[in-house]
Amino acid sequence: MGCxxxxxxxxxxxxxxxxxxxxxxxxxxxVLFGNKTPHQAVRIARGGGIPATQHxxxxxxxxxxxxxxxKYGGYxxxxxxxxxxxxxxxxxxxxxxxxxxxxxTVTSIAVGLxxxxxxxxxxxxNPVGWGTALVLATGTAATSYIAGExxxxxxxxxxxxxxxxxGLGISxxxx
Amino acid sequence: MSVTSxxxxxxxxFYLLYANxxxxxxxxxxxxxxxxxxxxTYFKEPYFSLLEIKLFTGPPYAYMRTVMMMRLAGWPxxxxxxxxxxTAHEVCPVWFxxxxxxxxxxxxxxxxxxxxxxxxxxxxxxxxxxW
Numbered sequence: 001m002g003c004x005x006x007x008x009x010x011x012x013x014x015x016x017x018x019x020x021x022x023x024x025x026x027x028x029x030x031v032l033f034g035n036k037t038p039h040q041a042v043r044i045a046r047g048g049g050i051p052a053t054q055h056x057x058x059x060x061x062x063x064x065x066x067x068x069x070x071k072y073g074g075y076x077x078x079x080x081x082x083x084x085x086x087x088x089x090x091x092x093x094x095x096x097x098x099x100x101x102x103x104x105t106v107t108s109i110a111v112g113l114x115x116x117x118x119x120x121x122x123x124x125x126n127p128v129g130w131g132t133a134l135v136l137a138t139g140t141a142a143t144s145y146i147a148g149e150x151x152x153x154x155x156x157x158x159x160x161x162x163x164x165x166x167g168l169g170i171s172x173x174x175x
Numbered sequence: 176m177s178v179t180s181x182x183x184x185x186x187x188x189f190y191l192l193y194a195n196x197x198x199x200x201x202x203x204x205x206x207x208x209x210x211x212x213x214x215x216t217y218f219k220e221p222y223f224s225l226l227e228i229k230l231f232t233g234p235p236y237a238y239m240r241t242v243m244m245m246r247l248a249g250w251p252x253x254x255x256x257x258x259x260x261x262t263a264h265e266v267c268p269v270w271f272x273x274x275x276x277x278x279x280x281x282x283x284x285x286x287x288x289x290x291x292x293x294x295x296x297x298x299x300x301x302x303x304x305x306w
Contacts, residue, residue, distance in 0.1 A: 071235065111289075116236070117202060120239040120240075120246075121243075121246050124247055155185070
């Protein structure tokens with residue numbers, strides 16, 4: 001393959017990759033690249049003294065950071081929920097209330113995880129944009145909250161036959 | 176335990192919740208048995224975006240990748256929109272394909288049943304003021 005053909009081929013491949021990147025990033029491109037399009041932001045660095053792939057590496061780093069924020073969000077949501085439940089259990093004297101808080105916390109987290117698994121089943125066949133991802137995440141969070149409340153009521157209505165807090169040793173951990 | 180208490184709505188809701196929790200435990204266990212070759216071949220660009228790869232690798236969302244891989248193993252056609260070839264299942268062993276099909280059907284049944292039961296009873300109890 002001649003030099004000209006090779007250049008045209010690599011340019012075509014690069015355009016295809018950038019089109020794919022633009023499609024994957026969707027409406028988030030404004031957050032990542034400001035007023036530039038992905039094609040402009042990830043262009044080959046022509047300035048002297050810096051590697052040609054500098055812009056590509058920088059923008060990949062931005063995406064990686066964004067994913068890290070998403071992970072931290074998951075940790076914070078789960079961690080704060082558990083910690084808040086534990087503090088509430090510790091501050092409550094009534095055994096029935098302690099059990100209700102425990103059931104609400106555990107159910108909320110479990111249903112959130114189940115929701116995440118259901119969303120994954122959908123995601124593998126339907127790569128979604130940021131708007132849909134946000135709707136799915138909000139829907140899962142709302143369902144998890146509602147499930148917590150629902151099972152708290154269910155536990156009360158069932159006559160509180162099972163003492164989870166004592167049986168599972170929660171009272172010795174959250175005190 | 177009387178028959179009425181076994182079929183009481185609170186008992187049914189808790190059974191469904193336990194079934195869902197058992198499915199979650201199963202996902203966390205099977206996570207370590209997902210064929211590495213499948214992840215290496217298909218959980219990468221251009222099939223998944225860089226953001227998805229980073230997000231679904233490691234805790235806390237790695238179990239979502241496991242569920243995706245299981246669906247891909249059981250229903251190879253499902254990755255068509257992502258550009259994943261319909262031969263994706265060929266890289267993983269038959270036991271994983273069969274297990275994936277059985278598990279995902281079971282999981283969908285118990286998860287949808289729980290959500291439907293919760294929704295149904297909530298609507299009935301709210302309409303008839305029975306909470």
